[in-house]
Amino acid sequence: MLLDPDARGQAGSTAEAIGIENVSMSFQGRQGPVEALRGINLTIPQNRFISIVGRSGCGKSTLLRIISGLIPQSAGTIRVMGRSTQDYQKEKKFGFVFQEASLFPWKTARDNVRLPLDVIGIGTPAERAARADDLLRLTRLEGFADHYPAQLSGGMRQRVSIARALSYEPEILLMDEPFGALDEFTRREMHDELIRIWQTRPVTVVFVTHSLSEALYLSDAIVVMAPRPGRIKAVVPVAHPRLADPDMRHHPDVIAQTRDLERLIHEQ
Incomplete structure (x- = not known):
């Protein structure tokens, strides 16, 4: 799936940041082989903020770790800024933010x-x-x-x-539920902080979350994944990306998109 090539990022670029082609991931579980991801195809332009949503177990975090090179895919290819993940990783151009701050x-x-x-x-x-x-x-x-x-x-x-x-x-910032452990009020404050930081220093962001409201508030587009095996069900452009206006959470377009995303996730 190709994110809308006409929707330009903060820096006005539509050049490819991440290209994912036919990526699959399997591993050996306690009761036999487990197919975590199947046939993932996605192109993310530079300087875009992309969220990945879906049910638990659909492979969101697994995909993020494959993009970063922390784990290898079983099949398929990934390009990052035109290079292999392994070559790109050597240049130390990935930033990774986990759910827990993991500070010393x-x-x-x-x-x-x-x-x-x-x-x-x-x-x-x-x-x-x-x-x-x-x-x-x-x-x-x-x-x-x-x-x-x-x-x-x-x-x-x-x-x-x-x-x-x-x-x-980094040119690529990967974020795996970075605000999941925060209370709702702090989480909303962090949304505005992240938007402000991103607007000051634009990078390509891939953001995993379980929160549809969070994804809609932060993103240019939302990748909806389905589970067992994990696969991309849809890529949904956000109607009003990153306006950083709390009142937008109640805008009719945002409410309608939330309902559409909920239907996509709950459909078999």
Whole structure:
């Protein structure tokens, strides 16, 4: 499936960021082979925000991990910025944000953000610290640079995680239910923060979520997956992407799209 080539991203580009062709994934379960994904075909243009939704067990997170190269597919090919996942991964251009912030508790917010830079060896120590401080300002955490994770709220910890994922300037940002553990009020605040960050530094985002309202509020388009085996059922362009206006959650178009997505997910 091809996302609408005429719908341009923030940077006005329709060039391919991710190309997925006939990707399938099987593994050996306790009771025999399990087919997790079958025949996934999807093209995502650069600088688009794409959400993936579907029932539990439909392979959303598995697909995200295959795109990132964390696990290999059983069949099919994936191109990332025109290269294989393996070649692209060597360039350290993936950012990954998980559901849990996964910060090192003995490191400050600043040190957690700069950790990938320290590991990769980008720049001097002073330059790495300066980049970390810049990202903390971007995520509105400049006053908490010297705080440890235990001293931060759940939303703050997840903002540190996003800042860390952006530290080495990735072109692709993969997010696996990053706000799933947050309360509803904090989650909505994080939606607006993520939109603001994305508009400041556009990247291609692939965002896995169980929340249809979250997907509609954040995305250019929504990929609906069906389970057993996981496959793409539809790609739905969002009527009003990323307006960052809380009142839009109650707009008739958004309500209608929510109902359409619910029908797609509940259909056999």
